[in-house]
Amino acid sequence: MANAYPPLDGVIQTSRPPTSNPPTSNPPTSRPPTSNPPTSNPPTSNPPTSNPPTSNPPTSRPPTSNPPTSGPPVTGSCSATYKLINSWPGGFQGEVTVKAGSSAITSWRATWTLPSGQTITQLWSGQLSTSGSNVTVTNMSWNGSLAANATTTFGFLGAGGDATAVPTVTCT
Numbered sequence: 001m002a003n004a005y006p007p008l009d010g011v012i013q014t015s016r017p018p019t020s021n022p023p024t025s026n027p028p029t030s031r032p033p034t035s036n037p038p039t040s041n042p043p044t045s046n047p048p049t050s051n052p053p054t055s056n057p058p059t060s061r062p063p064t065s066n067p068p069t070s071g072p073p074v075t076g077s078c079s080a081t082y083k084l085i086n087s088w089p090g091g092f093q094g095e096v097t098v099k100a101g102s103s104a105i106t107s108w109r110a111t112w113t114l115p116s117g118q119t120i121t122q123l124w125s126g127q128l129s130t131s132g133s134n135v136t137v138t139n140m141s142w143n144g145s146l147a148a149n150a151t152t153t154f155g156f157l158g159a160g161g162d163a164t165a166v167p168t169v170t171c172t
Contacts, residue, residue: 077100077101077103077105077108077171077172078098078099078100078101078105078108078146078171078172079098079099079101079171080096080097080098080099080110080169080170080171081096081097081099081169082094082095082096082112082166082167082168082169083095083096083097084163084164084166085155087163087164090159090160091121091157091158091159091160091163092157092158092159092163093155093156093157093158094155094156094157094158095153095154095155095156096110096137096153096154096155096156096169097151097152097153098110098139098146098151098152098153098154098171099146099149099150099151099171100146100147100148100149100150100151101148101149102148102149103148104145104146104147104148104150105144105145105146106144106145107138107139107144107145108138108139108144108146108152108171108172109136109137109138109139109171109172110126110136110137110138110154110169110170110171111134111135111136111137111169111170111171111172112134112135112167112168112169112170113133113134113135113167114133114134114135114158114161114167115161115162115165115167116133116161116162116165117160117161117162118133118158118159118160118161118162118163118165119158119159119160120135120156120157120158121156121157121158121159122156122157123137123154123155123156123157124154124155124156125140125143125152125153125154125155126138126139126140126143126154127139127140128156137154139152
């Protein structure tokens with residue numbers, strides 16, 4: 001057994017001598033994950049109501065179809081585009097985008113006539129004035145100045161009438 005490795009010298013070894021090779025598996029280097037208690041309250045159930053929200057506009061209801069829009073291309077100092085965001089029995093949420101023309105503007109006014117039976121119950125990011133079915137919304141102090149081709153939006157909640165009736169909005 002002259003060619004054996006390690007050479008056999010007549011002594012039988014019961015264990016192997018240590019080698020300089022590193023171990024083949026590494027010990028874990030991170031701690032196991034810990035669990036945290038839930039951070040939200042369980043949902044509650046409230047009876048359904050038919051009244052529109054009274055504070056913030058609805059944000060969790062996706063539109064059921066492509067919302068209609070209106071508005072001509074920008075030709076004067078500004079233009080306005082109406083968009084139906086959502087509707088539900090007895091109410092709807094709308095949004096108007098005001099766009100400056102090819103020159104900067106320092107204020108704007110959007111006007112339209114409400115379709116039959118509609119009223120605006122709440123408006124944000126603008127100052128609302130109504131006379132019968134005629135609606136006028138003017139800018140706030142912080143969103144009146146727009147650079148050339150820049151936009152701003154205001155939104156509102158409405159009640160009554162056909163929510164899919166899209167009025168033509170003009171901007172001056």
